[in-house]
Every structure is written in structure tokens, then in C-alpha cells.
Amino acid sequence: MKERYDPHHIEEQWQRTWEQQKLFQAVEDPKRAKYYLLEMFPYPSGKLHMGHIRNYSIGDVVARYKMMQGYSVLHPMGWDAFGMPAENAALEHKIHPAQWTYDNIAHMRSQLKRMGFSYDWDRELATCDVDYYKWEQLIFIRMYERGLVYRKKALVNWCPECQTVLANEQVEGGICWRCHGEVKKKELAGWFFKITAYVEELLEYCDRLPGWPERVITMQKNWIGKSTGAEVAFPLEDGTGAITVFTTRQDTLFGATFMVLAPEHPLVLELCTGKEQEAEVRAFVERVRRQDLIARTAEDMEKEGVFLGTYCINPLTNARMPLYTANFVLMEYGTGAIMAVPTHDQRDFEFAKKYEIPMIVVIRPPGETLDPALMTEAYTEDGVLVNSGPFDGMENRQAMEAIADYLEEKGIGTRAVNYRLRDWGISRQRYWGAPIPIIYCDRCGIRAVREEDLPIVLPLDVGPKENGASPLPDLRAFVETTCPVCGGAARRETDTMDTFVESSWYFDRYTCPDYDQGPLDRERLQYWMPVDQYIGGIEHAILHLLYSRFFTKVLRDLGMVPFDEPFINLLTQGMVIKDGAKMSKSKGNIVDPEDMIKRYGADTTRLFSLFAAPPEKDLEWQEEGVEGGYRFLHRVWRLVYELRGSLSEGPSPIATADLPPELGEMRHKAHKTIKKVTEDIDRFHFNTAIAAIMELVNHLYQTKDSIEATPRTKAVWQEVVEALVVLLSPFVPHIAEELWEALGHKDSVIKAPWPRYDREAITEEEVIVVVQVNGKLRDRLLIPVSAKEEKVKEMALASPKVRRHIEGKEVTKTIFVPKKLVNIVCA
RNA sequence: GCGAGAGUGGCGGAACUGGUAGACGCACUGGACUUAGGAUCCAGCCCGCCUAAAGCGGAUGGGGGUUCAAAUCCCCCCUCUCGCACCA
Numbered sequence: 008m009k010e011r012y013d014p015h016h017i018e019e020q021w022q023r024t025w026e027q028q029k030l031f032q033a034v035e036d037p038k039r040a041k042y043y044l045l046e047m048f049p050y051p052s053g054k055l056h057m058g059h060i061r062n063y064s065i066g067d068v069v070a071r072y073k074m075m076q077g078y079s080v081l082h083p084m085g086w087d088a089f090g091m092p093a094e095n096a097a098l099e100h101k102i103h104p105a106q107w108t109y110d111n112i113a114h115m116r117s118q119l120k121r122m123g124f125s126y127d128w129d130r131e132l133a134t135c136d137v138d139y140y141k142w143e144q145l146i147f148i149r150m151y152e153r154g155l156v157y158r159k160k161a162l163v164n165w166c167p168e169c170q171t172v173l174a175n176e177q178v179e180g181g182i183c184w185r186c187h188g189e190v191k192k193k194e195l196a197g198w199f200f201k202i203t204a205y206v207e208e209l210l211e212y213c214d215r216l217p218g219w220p221e222r223v224i225t226m227q228k229n230w231i232g233k234s235t236g237a238e239v240a241f242p243l244e245d246g247t248g249a250i251t252v253f254t255t256r257q258d259t260l261f262g263a264t265f266m267v268l269a270p271e272h273p274l275v276l277e278l279c280t281g282k283e284q285e286a287e288v289r290a291f292v293e294r295v296r297r298q299d300l301i302a303r304t305a306e307d308m309e310k311e312g313v314f315l316g317t318y319c320i321n322p323l324t325n326a327r328m329p330l331y332t333a334n335f336v337l338m339e340y341g342t343g344a345i346m347a348v349p350t351h352d353q354r355d356f357e358f359a360k361k362y363e364i365p366m367i368v369v370i371r372p373p374g375e376t377l378d379p380a381l382m383t384e385a386y387t388e389d390g391v392l393v394n395s396g397p398f399d400g401m402e403n404r405q406a407m408e409a410i411a412d413y414l415e416e417k418g419i420g421t422r423a424v425n426y427r428l429r430d431w432g433i434s435r436q437r438y439w440g441a442p443i444p445i446i447y448c449d450r451c452g453i454r455a456v457r458e459e460d461l462p463i464v465l466p467l468d469v470g471p472k473e474n475g476a477s478p479l480p481d482l483r484a485f486v487e488t489t490c491p492v493c494g495g496a497a498r499r500e501t502d503t504m505d506t507f508v509e510s511s512w513y514f515d516r517y518t519c520p521d522y523d524q525g526p527l528d529r530e531r532l533q534y535w536m537p538v539d540q541y542i543g544g545i546e547h548a549i550l551h552l553l554y555s556r557f558f559t560k561v562l563r564d565l566g567m568v569p570f571d572e573p574f575i576n577l578l579t580q581g582m583v584i585k586d587g588a589k590m591s592k593s594k595g596n597i598v599d600p601e602d603m604i605k606r607y608g609a610d611t612t613r614l615f616s617l618f619a620a621p622p623e624k625d626l627e628w629q630e631e632g633v634e635g636g637y638r639f640l641h642r643v644w645r646l647v648y649e650l651r652g653s654l655s656e657g658p659s660p661i662a663t664a665d666l667p668p669e670l671g672e673m674r675h676k677a678h679k680t681i682k683k684v685t686e687d688i689d690r691f692h693f694n695t696a697i698a699a700i701m702e703l704v705n706h707l708y709q710t711k712d713s714i715e716a717t718p719r720t721k722a723v724w725q726e727v728v729e730a731l732v733v734l735l736s737p738f739v740p741h742i743a744e745e746l747w748e749a750l751g752h753k754d755s756v757i758k759a760p761w762p763r764y765d766r767e768a769i770t771e772e773e774v775i776v777v778v779q780v781n782g783k784l785r786d787r788l789l790i791p792v793s794a795k796e797e798k799v800k801e802m803a804l805a806s807p808k809v810r811r812h813i814e815g816k817e818v819t820k821t822i823f824v825p826k827k828l829v830n831i832v833c834a
Numbered sequence: 835g836c837g838a839g840a841g842u843g844g845c846g847g848a849a850c851u852g853g854u855a856g857a858c859g860c861a862c863u864g865g866a867c868u869u870a871g872g873a874u875c876c877a878g879c880c881c882g883c884c885u886a887a888a889g890c891g892g893a894u895g896g897g898g899g900u901u902c903a904a905a906u907c908c909c910c911c912c913u914c915u916c917g918c919a920c921c922a
């Protein structure tokens with residue numbers, strides 16, 4: 008054993024050993040309980056960043072810990088390898104996206120290996136491999152057959168920068184999630200996954216995911232955005248039809264005084280045609296359409312609209328209601344038309360004030376009356392109905408039900424449910440993605456590729472065009488094909504799939520990455536899935552996590568997977584921060600993991616990222632803190648080095664009972680540490696687990712020189728130092744292996760069973776009992792645990808420090824908490 | 835505006851179900867060893883009174899409450915972070 012700890016000397020050596028011995032190979036062993044630990048796979052952007060290091064260090068602790076506990080562990084790694092950056096790099100560096108991607112994968116793979124993560128590399132997959140995406144194409148076809156995929160022309164989110172369509176989930180406040188550019192609206196045909204077919208189940212199962220963070224669940228529920236109310240038909244005055252609206256406030260129906268249609272609503276132009284307002288309406292619609300998305304949905308956007316020159320009839324009051332079109336009504340939600348109740352909806356109120364539309368109060372606040380002329384804002388709270396015919400005097404909550412019943416009876420409307428969730432648009436007008444397996448035939452229409460004709464291989468002999476556009480539409484060899492039905496000439500779809508499709512099922516494929524009879528090998532899938540613990544960033548709270556849940560349900564209904572939800576437990580780790588801001592190139596506050604490894608080694612890098620903050624919180628990267636971790640590892644090394652002569656050769660049984668006090672104390676401390684570290688890892692408190700190990704090391708330093716080396720001492724030292732090394736191993740595996748070997752072991756430390764604490768060793772014989780007078784700490788007493796309540800109270804009262812404070816006072820009460828405290832209350 | 839979470843030393847953070855506030859680490863200060871040390875070891879390190887110690891008092895964003903006892907529970911307020919945001 009070397010005198011000094013030298014991480015560079017040992018780390019790569021152990022990494023080679025692990026690889027050669029295939030120590031982390033996952034095996035489907037029916038005799039053992041399985042544990043599937045998964046971290047979100049990375050996009051191969053070039054090199055690892057600190058966020059990756061943190062994510063994967065957290066995962067590795069859990070994986071190694073579970074392995075040592077005897078679980079059969081699956082801990083895989085792979086690459087989310089399709090996507091835009093590869094195309095950008097292609098243009099910038101004149102390199103093919105595939106080349107760029109595979110180069111990056113090679114580099115990042117070596118970085119991951121250099122960190123010593125316990126992956127089963129035999130299961131590695133890259134989503135841009137045909138062997139992966141061909142199965143995705145098969146799933147697409149199955150979904151198409153079931154009507155879960157459809158094509159439609161729609162007003163979609165278009166990112167001019169990325170030159171592609173984005174799904175709703177991929178637009179954050181009008182900004183592209185990837186390039187942060189402004190998103191426009193554009194009319195375009197594309198393919199959609201019918202995620203709305205599963206909306207109820209996705210919502211319902213939110214409450215059956217107790218292992219997920221509350222806030223992720225909340226975000227998903229909000230995104231799904233279920234609201235219940237009614238659809239009501241308002242007949243047009245001229246009898247030519249009706250306008251249907253969705254409302255959650257049917258209790259305010261008697262107060263609806265006008266109607267508003269979204270500018271994109273198909274009836275807008277039809278209704279104003281031939282009216283004197285026509286020109287004005289057309290101009291308004293044009294103007295709103297040109298407004299960009301962000302401005303139009305901004306909160307402070309002035310509400311404006313124009314009268315269509317037409318009226319509806321309120322089916323309950325028979326009142327005439329003018330029809331408007333206005334910028335604040337969205338075509339995407341509900342029916343694209345609303346009934347407006349200015350007295351009880353703030354938006355309608357503002358609009359009505361501006362255009363001087365009549366207002367009728369229909370809900371009276373408790374003990375008050377409202378005068379529309381005097382109102383300065385809408386009254387949106389609960390109350391009692393007025394001006395509502397037969398419903399007058401009813402509580403509005405009840406009126407919601409009563410009026411819904413009434414509408415259904417009269418055939419005017421029905422109860423209805425609305426969701427914000429829209430179908431998932433998956434067409435991307437990009438090259439570097441999985442081709443959508445569809446063929447257009449002039450005679451037979453749109454046809455799915457036949458299963459036996461799969462895969463539709465993405466041609467690699469072309470790349471993005473000079474202007475960034477996809478080369479596929481111009482590539483005759485790709486586009487020109489034959490119709491699977493009539494055999495005549497036909498064209499291929501040239502859009503590729505959203506890369507979120509790949510990441511929606513990769514975790515399933517890890518269970519059987521070599522399976523060639525279909526997407527998934529049921530037997531192996533059944534053994535491993537669902538994922539026991541998933542770890543990744545909060546930024547996927549909706550996107551990837553919602554899509555994956557949806558996909559799981561689809562695959563279940565296609566008979567491919569036998570479960571409802573993919574991830575039992577989810578841990579969302581915080582960001583890595585430097586100088587108070589997220590690490591980013593533009594801020595210039597990047598710490599490159601590569602530098603950290605060069606300077607301190609992988610173990611120190613891992614140690615700091617686990618010690619500096621609990622996983623779910625943001626982590627501030629501090630160089631001094633890293634130094635501290637490095638120092639600690641040196642300290643551990645030196646401890647083992649100095650004790651190397653005082654250790655026994657083999658294990659020998661030890662009983663706490665007959666040990667001299669300082670040895671008993673040492674065992675006591677060691678076993679308490681085992682307990683603490685085990686409990687802390689179980690609840691992901693890695694920072695306090697490491698702190699506990701540090702305390703043990705400090706204790707050993709304090710006692711080591713005062714203990715004589717007798718055979719019995721050696722046995723205790725051996726036990727304690729072994730425990731120390733084993734406890735450290737999930738966090739800093741390389742140094743642990745080296746020390747484990749120095750302790751005389753032939754097998755890897757990962758083969759050592761996770762230690763169990765000895766109940767007897769952690770039993771306290773004496774405890775410190777705190778004595779308070781009127782809740783203030785006055786003394787601490789060392790008291791045998793066996794001491795009875797009366798005895799302890801007696802001792803407390805006898806303490807001079809206590810007596811000083813109760814002198815001359817009357818003791819009214821004494822609180823006794825066994826093994827903890829005595830509180831003497833006096834007047 | 836709505837929803838969620840968080841405010842603890844100079845800093846990162848501890849404190850599981852109310853029971854010693856500040857574990858552990860960083861930074862800082864002093865000492866030892868040393869040719870030297872930014873290596874290592876030991877000690878100190880919330881604030882105030884006091885030369886110091888003992889002692890006493892104060893302290894977990896602010897204010898109030900419950901309790902023998904509150905960082906922890908309840909109410910009000912302030913600040914910050916995140917998510918949603920004209921969703922009818």
C-alpha cells in the first residue's frame with residue numbers, strides 16, 4: 008500500500024478491472040429481487056457537464072448500494088441521439104450529423120467510464136441506431152392501425168429558428184424550449200399522437216404515483232387542465248343556426264349579455280358577410296392573426312374586439328346578445344366561442360365597459376347587493392342567484408347543478424368536460440430524426456408502411472441543406488416508392504418524428520436491447536419493469552415524463568407491456584449553480600468536469616457533488632468545497648495506512664459486552680454510523696450520510712493513538728475500518744476498492760454485503776439528559792438508561808446549576824421525557 | 835393574479851414523529867511540527883455583556899398564538915425561487 012493517496016494512480020486501474028470482470032452486468036435472476044435504477048439518458052451534445060455528473064453520481068450511489076444489498080440491479084446508460092444540435096453542428100463544422108453524434112457518444116462514453124459509474128455497458132443503446140428506431144416505426148404503425156395516430160392540418164407552433172413544428176409542451180411562454188427563440192403560429196399539416204384519448208387515465212393516475220414529487224404531479228395536473236361545466240347552444244337571431252360555447256359558470260347564464268368568438272373561429276367571416284361591419288371585422292381578424300403569439304397572450308394585453316353585426320338569443324332569457332370577435336378568446340380552447348357575463352367575469356367586465364354593453368347582476372354576495380353601474384370589477388365569488396327566473400334565491404354552487412339539469416332537460420345544452428391538453432404533434436420538418444413510416448399514394452391515399460418493409464432507414468449519404476432545411480423531400484431515392492396496396496408509384500412521408508418519441512420508451516428497451524423479434528421481449532421486460540427509481544432534472548416535469556406515461560399506456564393497450572405506469576419513484580435533482588447562476592456558456596461560469604477529474608480525480612468530484620447539497624436542491628459549486636472533499640479522502644487513506652499494522656488478518660467474533668470502554672465506544676460509534684448511513688441513503692440524504700462517515704473518521708483519529716495493539720484491539724480495528732470502507736464505497740468507489748484490497752480482500756468491495764448494525768453495539772448504557780427550568784437549559788446529566796423517572800427527577804433537582812434557578816420558587820410541575828430531558832416548571 | 839416550495843452563523847448546509855439549535859464541510863483565527871509550507875496535526879469559531887473564564891441574556895425572515903417546551907404546529911405579514919397564466 009502506498010503511503011499517499013493518489014487518485015490518478017488507482018482510478019483508471021479499477022475502472023478496467025470492473026469492466027473486465029463485468030461486475031455491473033445485469034442478470035435476470037428470478038431468485039433475487041430486482042431493482043431498476045435509471046437516470047435520464049443524455050443528449051450527446053459533446054461532453055458531460057456538471058449537471059450530468061451530479062445526476063449520475065446520485066444514481067450511482069443508489070445502484071451500488073442496492074447491489075450490495077443483494078438486489079439484482081439494472082443500471083443502464085444510452086443516448087438520446089436524434090435532434091437539432093447535430094444538424095446545426097453539421098452546418099457549422101461541415102461534418103455529417105451522424106458522424107458528429109457518434110463522435111460525441113464515443114467521447115462522452117469515455118467520460119462516463121472515467122467517472123466510474125456502475126453501468127451495464129452491454130445494454131447501451133443510441134436512439135439514432137436503426138436497430139432502435141425501426142421498432143419505434145413498428146409501434147407507430149400499430150398506433151396508426153388503432154387510430155392513435157392521425158394526420159391533420161392545424162394551426163401549429165412553428166419555430167423559425169429551428170425551422171420546425173413544436174408540440175404545445177415544447178413551447179414555454181411563447182418561447183421554443185430548445186433554442187429560446189420566438190414561436191409563431193402556422194397552418195400546417197402534420198401527424199399527431201392521440202394523447203387526449205388517455206387524458207382521463209393520465210389525470211387519474213396522478214394520484215396513484217405516491218413516489219413522485221408533489222410539484223411534478225401538480226404541474227402535470229395543471230397541464231392536463233381538466234375543467235367541468237356545460238356546453239350550451241345559443242341560437243342565432245336569424246334562425247340560421249347556433250353558436251355553441253363551453254362554460255364552467257352555467258350558474259351565471261342569466262347574466263350573459265353578449266357572445267365572443269375567437270378571431271380564428273370559422274363562423275366569424277361567415278356571419279359578418281354582407282353586414283356593414285364586414286370590412287372592419289376582416290381588418291381586425293387580419294391584424295390579430297399577424298400579432299405574434301406572445302404579445303397576444305400577455306397579461307396586460309388590451310382587450311379589443313369588433314361587433315359582427317349579428318345577434319344570438321340567450322336561451323334562458325330570450326334576450327338579444329350581440330356577437331363580437333375579440334383578441335382574448337382563444338380558438339384552441341373549448342369551442343373557440345364564449346358567452347360573456349360581464350358582472351361575474353373580469354375579462355368580460357373589462358370588455359363590456361369598453362364597448363358599453365349592458366350588464367346584469369345574477370349573483371349577489373352574502374348580505375349585499377350589487378349595482379352594475381357602480382361595480383369596478385367583476386364579482387367572481389360565491390353567492391345567491393338573482394335575476395335568474397326560477398333559480399332566484401339558490402346558492403350558486405347548487406345552481407350549477409340545477410341549471411345543468413335544466414339545460415339537459417330542455418335540450419339546450421349538456422354537461423361537458425374540457426381539457427387543456429392537446430394531441431401531441433410529432434411531425435418535425437427535420438432531417439436528423441426517425442422517418443415516419445407513411446406512404447402517400449394518389450390512388451389509395453395515405454397508407455402505413457407494411458411491417459415487413461421496415462425499417463425505413465434514414466439515408467446517411469445526405470445531410471442538411473445549406474439553409475438548414477431537410478434534404479429528404481428532394482431526395483428521389485428516398486421519396487419515390489411504391490404503394491403497399493396497389494403497387495403503383497407513391498411518395499414517402501419526409502417528416503421525421505419528434506425526438507421525444509424515442510425517449511418515451513427507451514427505458515423499456517434497456518431491458519432487452521438485443522431483442523430482434525419485436526420492440527420488446529416480454530419476459531425480460533416483465534422481470535425489470537417498471538423502473539424502481541428514476542432520476543433526472545425537473546425541466547422534464549411535463550414534457551418527457553408525460554409523454555412516457557402516455558406511451559406506456561399505449562404500449563399496454565397494444566399488448567406490448569404489462570403495466571400502467573413506467574416509473575414508480577421519481578427524484579428530480581436540482582441544478583448546478585456557480586456564483587449564484589446556472590452554469591452556462593453565456594454566463595462564462597462553467598466548471599468542466601474534465602478539469603475536476605484531472606485535478607482531483609473522479610472520487611472527489613463525485614463526493615463533492617453529493618456532499619454539498621441534498622439532491623433535490625440546487626448545488627452551488629465551490630472550489631474550496633471540492634478541496635475539502637479531497638482532503639477528507641486523503642485523511643481516510645492515511646488512517647488506513649497508519650493502522651495497517653494494527654489490523655487482524657481475518658474476521659474474529661466480537662462482543663461489545665466485554666470490551667474495554669474505549670474499544671466499546673469505537674464499535675458503538677461505528678455501528679451507529681452504519682445505521683445512520685443506511686437510513687440516509689434510503690431517503691436520499693447523501694450529504695448527511697457522508698457527514699456521518701466524516702464523524703466516524705474524526706472519532707477514529709482521536710482514539711487511534713490511545714489504543715494498544717492487542718489481538719482483541721486488532722479485531723475491533725479491523726471490523727471498524729472495514730465498515731468504514733464499505734460505507735464509503737457507493738460514494739467513492741475507487742478509493743474504497745483500493746483500501747478494501749489493502750485490508751486483505753480479493754473480491755471487489757461491491758461483492759461485500761452491505762453491513763448491518765449490531766443492536767447490542769448501538770445500545771447506550773448512559774445518556775445525557777437535559778435539565779431545563781421553565782424551558783431553559785440549565786444542566787446536562789449523564790444518567791444510566793435504566794434510571795427510573797423518580798430517580799432522574801431527584802438528580803435533576805439536586806443539581807447546583809438547577810437549584811440556583813428554583814431557589815425560593817415553588818415547583819408546580821415536572822416534565823419527564825425518558826432518555827432525553829427533565830423540565831422543571833416553577834412559579 | 836393562481837398554485838407549489840423555501841427563508842437557520844461569514845458561506846454550503848444539519849436538526850427523523852415538537853424536546854441540547856447550528857452536525858458535517860468551507861472560510862477565518864491561534865498553536866504544534868518544519869529550512870519552508872497553500873502539506874499535516876491540535877484547538878477556537880452564532881451574537882451581546884465580561885480582560886478572560888464561569889455566568890447571564892439574545893437568536894432559526896417579521897409579528898402574534900398554542901404548549902411545560904416551537905426552526906418544527908396554527909394565524910397574519912414580508913422576501914425569494916419555481917410552475918401556470920386572458921383556459922371561459
